[in-house]
Amino acid sequence: MGWFDGNPAHLWQHPPQAQGERYARAMGGVDALMDRARSFADEGDLRFAAELASHAVFAAPDRDDAKGLLADVLTRLGHGAECATWRNFFLVGAMELREGVPPTAIALAESLASALSVTQILDSVAIRVDGPRAWQEELSLDLSMTDSGERYRAMLSNGVLIHYPEPKDGDADLALTLTKEQLLGLLSTGDLDGVEHRGDAEVLRRLMSVLDEPRPDFPIVTP
Known part of the structure; x- marks a missing residue:
């Protein structure tokens, strides 16, 4: 799944850490x-120098000299980048290598969450499903939104959560009638108090138990 340039040699490559170990x-x-990597950097080929230095960092993530080398190359690339987005990536990567992963100040504010559509909210839940942990779970959940009139069914099976509008076939394991604000609160607390529902209330706990917690502080240039 994902982008593929059609070259079969790129179809099943090793992940970054395994690649780094093999390049080393x-x-x-x-x-x-x-x-x-230093030789290519001295020649001015910073792009390939960064690639080789990155492999060194992934092969030996505890080596400060490898991190320092990659940080220097990324800094030079950042200073030469005309595109602000590229420059930010280069320089943030260099900062991570020198100072560690910085804590993010960005949080999902209530105003942002309330601006999401129901589909987007369900998508945000789906990407948090831990597939292997959810593999044996099979459940369905109907949502009837009183503030918009929308109806959705969400179904979890084979480690994947999917959803679609206007369900017509049969009843779900758990049916909820609620507003979007209540839906956001429900996903935050897992508490059905005050929410009109029918069916197996245990379905909600089972769904929440296979969701990963969001991790806003994550590395971009280290394993």
């Missing part, structure tokens, strides 16, 4: 890999 072994070790 092919080059004769992390030190040799870093030496090659």
Whole structure:
């Protein structure tokens, strides 16, 4: 799933850390890999220097010298980038390597959450499902939105949560009649108090139990 350029050699590549370990072994070790990265940086080929230095960092994430090398290359790339978005990526990556992952000041404010459509809210739940943990779960949930008149069914099976509007076939395991504000509160607390419902209330607990907590502070240039 995802972007693919059609070259079968790119179809099933190793993930970044495994790639880094193999690049280091092919080059004769992390030190040799870093030496090659420095050589390309000295030649002005910062793009390939960053690629090699990144492999060194993923092969040896505890090596401060590897992080320092990649940070220097990314800083030079950032200073030469005309596109503000590219420059920010380069320089934030360099900052992470030198100072660690910075805590984010961005949170899902109530005003932002309330601006989401019901479909977007359900999508935000779906991407939090831990597939392996949810693999044996099978459940369905109907939502009747009193403030918009919309109706949705959400179904969890095979580790994936899908949803669609205007369900017509049969009854879901749990049916909720509520407003969008109540839906947001429900997903935050897992509490059905004050929400009109019928069916198996345990369905909500089962769904909440397979959701990952959002992680806003995550690395972008280290394992």
